[in-house]
Amino acid sequence: ETGVTQTPRHLVMGMTNKKSLKCEQHLGHNAMYWYKQSAKKPLELMFVYNFKEQTENNSVPSRFSPECPNSSHLFLHLHTLQPEDSALYLCASSQDQGLSSYGYTFGSGTRLTVV
Amino acid sequence: SQQGEEDPQALSIQEGENATMNCSYKTSINNLQWYRQNSGRGLVHLILIRSNEREKHSGRLRVTLDTSKKSSSLLITASRAADTASYFCATEAYSGAGSYQLTFGKGTKLSVIP
Numbered sequence: 001e002t003g004v005t006q007t008p009r010h011l012v013m014g015m016t017n018k019k020s021l022k023c024e025q026h027l028g029h030n031a032m033y034w035y036k037q038s039a040k041k042p043l044e045l046m047f048v049y050n051f052k053e054q055t056e057n058n059s060v061p062s063r064f065s066p067e068c069p070n071s072s073h074l075f076l077h078l079h080t081l082q083p084e085d086s087a088l089y090l091c092a093s094s095q096d097q098g099l100s101s102y103g104y105t106f107g108s109g110t111r112l113t114v115v
Numbered sequence: 116s117q118q119g120e121e122d123p124q125a126l127s128i129q130e131g132e133n134a135t136m137n138c139s140y141k142t143s144i145n146n147l148q149w150y151r152q153n154s155g156r157g158l159v160h161l162i163l164i165r166s167n168e169r170e171k172h173s174g175r176l177r178v179t180l181d182t183s184k185k186s187s188s189l190l191i192t193a194s195r196a197a198d199t200a201s202y203f204c205a206t207e208a209y210s211g212a213g214s215y216q217l218t219f220g221k222g223t224k225l226s227v228i229p
Contacts, residue, residue: 002157042119043158043203043219055214090157097214100207103148103160104217111155 003027006091006107014115015081021110023074023091030096032074033104034066037088049074050097081114088112119147119204119220127226134191136223138204139184145215147180147187150203152222158203161189196229 004025013019023032034046048056049068063085065077074091088111092104122137138147146165150158164171164180164187171178177190191198201222210216 002159004157006157040221042221045216045218048214048216050214055212056210056216088155092158099145099215100148100217101163103150103163104158105160106150106157108157109155 002105002107004091004093004105004107006089006110008110009108010111010113012113012115013078013081015083017081018077018079020078021076021089021091021112023076023107025072025091025093025105025107027093027105029093029105030071031094032068032071033092033094034074034076035090035092037090037109043090047076048097055097078112081112083114086112086114119206119218121202121204121220121223123223124221125224125226127228128194130194130196130227130229132194134194134198134225134227136189136202136204136225138187138189138220140187140204140206141185142206142208144182144206144208146207147178148205148207148217149176149178149187149189150205150219152201152203154200161202191225194225194227196227198225199227200225 031050036044047066067075088109090109091107094104119140148163149161152158175192180187203222205219
């Protein structure tokens with residue numbers, strides 16, 4: 001275990017469903033990130049939260065809605081997704097959004113399939 | 116936008132051999148990091164090298180950084196079957212308002228044959 005826990009590990013949802021991905025860390029980190037990993041593409045940064053405030057939204061469609069109620073928890077709410085949204089969604093955390101000394105800590109990801 | 120680009124895309128070696136992966140990037144960076152990902156899992160941070168460093172070691176890993184050529188290499192010595200994974204370089208650079216952003220490449224898929 002890395003200290004960053006993502007649930008669920010796998011999710012299959014229809015295009016009209018609403019679901020949420022959860023990420024939790026108890027490393028004392030203040031920055032949390034959502035990344036999307038699709039086959040044969042680099043990791044795409046989606047959202048960044050630093051001290052609970054959203055600092056980055058990388059032109060992500062509004063069908064993805066992040067929520068960060070505190071520095072330890074991060075959610076990604078999903079609504080009316082498309083099949084091309086099927087991917088591995090990775091959560092990561094770091095001390096803060098300043099220059100890192102130790103890199104990011106990633107969760108194991110949620111494998112999302114949209115049918 | 117993609118910053119680091121790994122080469123080769125895939126590498127297959129025999130157990131005991133050394134594996135070398137390369138990473139090139141385009142803009143100025145503060146540091147470069149290497150991560151490993153086992154199939155379908157999260158990424159694990161391996162090593163970080165700062166822009167003012169030229170070489171760094173960690174166990175069987177050796178990383179070099181040449182900022183004049185905007186390139187880095189990761190060497191895994193005496194490879195083991197358990198080293199089979201995808202390896203990603205990531206560059207960290209200033210993104211404004213006191214924040215830094217980490218940008219990943221597409222990765223090198225390493226297969227170590229027992």
